[in-house]
Amino acid sequence: MIDNTTNHAKPYWEYIINPETHELPLPPSPRYERATKLACIFILHEGVTTFPIDPFSFFKKYNIKLCKYSRIAQKRHLRDVSEIIQETGSKDGLTVYRNGRIAVSYNDWESNQGRVFFTLFHEIGHIVLGHPFDFACTQLSRGGDDEVEILEKEADCFSRNVLAPVVLVESLRNRRAINSLDMFHMTDTAWNTRLDLLARDKRNTHPTLALMMRKRLNEFMYGSTCMRCGAGFVRNKESQYCPICGSRRIKWRLGNMKYNDGYEVDDQGRARQCPQCENEENLDDGEYCMICGQILINRCSGYECGRIAQGNARYCTQCGAKTTFYETGRLDDWATAKKKLEAPTLATSDDDLPF
Numbered sequence: 001m002i003d004n005t006t007n008h009a010k011p012y013w014e015y016i017i018n019p020e021t022h023e024l025p026l027p028p029s030p031r032y033e034r035a036t037k038l039a040c041i042f043i044l045h046e047g048v049t050t051f052p053i054d055p056f057s058f059f060k061k062y063n064i065k066l067c068k069y070s071r072i073a074q075k076r077h078l079r080d081v082s083e084i085i086q087e088t089g090s091k092d093g094l095t096v097y098r099n100g101r102i103a104v105s106y107n108d109w110e111s112n113q114g115r116v117f118f119t120l121f122h123e124i125g126h127i128v129l130g131h132p133f134d135f136a137c138t139q140l141s142r143g144g145d146d147e148v149e150i151l152e153k154e155a156d157c158f159s160r161n162v163l164a165p166v167v168l169v170e171s172l173r174n175r176r177a178i179n180s181l182d183m184f185h186m187t188d189t190a191w192n193t194r195l196d197l198l199a200r201d202k203r204n205t206h207p208t209l210a211l212m213m214r215k216r217l218n219e220f221m222y223g224s225t226c227m228r229c230g231a232g233f234v235r236n237k238e239s240q241y242c243p244i245c246g247s248r249r250i251k252w253r254l255g256n257m258k259y260n261d262g263y264e265v266d267d268q269g270r271a272r273q274c275p276q277c278e279n280e281e282n283l284d285d286g287e288y289c290m291i292c293g294q295i296l297i298n299r300c301s302g303y304e305c306g307r308i309a310q311g312n313a314r315y316c317t318q319c320g321a322k323t324t325f326y327e328t329g330r331l332d333d334w335a336t337a338k339k340k341l342e343a344p345t346l347a348t349s350d351d352d353l354p355f
Helices: 032-045 056-061 069-075 082-088 113-128 146-163 166-170 180-184 188-196 198-203 207-222 334-342
Strands: 065-068 093-098 101-106 139-141 223-226 232-234 250-252
Touching (some): 032 198, 032 207, 065 069, 093 113, 166 198, 188 198
Parallel strands (some): 065 101
Antiparallel strands (some): 093 101, 093 139
């Protein structure tokens, strides 16, 4: 069982709403394992399934005041945000906790969106990690007071593990070459730091949490689109071919085109209803229909492969060979199936009925 709590003995989504202040001594060193764990719990609890993540929804959800430096400067009749930066000691942002209320301010004049997002999740990290409550810190400024540098490092750890979780980064190919700003809203500097610390953060990720994260993000990590037939499908690490048309021209990100002309299969890949005679009564371990003899399992026809395929697959995603359902004519070729799927559906009314 994963412990969701902090020093308050309750999960962050409860103590944010009803904070309890403690005056604990600062930890002797950054608690990276704890920060990594709570970053995973944050993603799971907040229902994150796609990236980049929007930090602004968090402040709205928990009714946390979010202030722009420019707005503060305007209300105080200052020339620009430079005076706010000088006063707060941070050119990025800060978290303030007074009279039982939390407020976060950030520099909206920063032109690099990746830096802004990292700052916002850094400040969210302070809140989720309980820093303002546990250590009676009335103000935490990013890049500010050296006395709380340990807490700043924990918040940095939280931020990078929310913006780019270990399990997601591990699934990427050519990690150094991706557009980190587009995919994760991270600057090149933050992205390179994320890659440099990937092994350490992986060691600090609880195996159960890692498994839960993979299940949550599986569709995002392995969702793909075929450039030929447009099929959207979730691949695995060994997939090389599109299951619908057999093309190798596959791009990352799950497409919307679904070829739903296949057959529903069980956990063993066996059709629940015979594709030929529609019989539904078959032996649990039988591969052929007990009425007509039609093969019930859609698998790769390759002699050295034989992998089980999904109910709508025409081709094996590993070796590219045709599947048994496609070879026996139980599935149309992809072009015919696509025309049927894209054909307009005529609307009918009761007046059109012949009875």
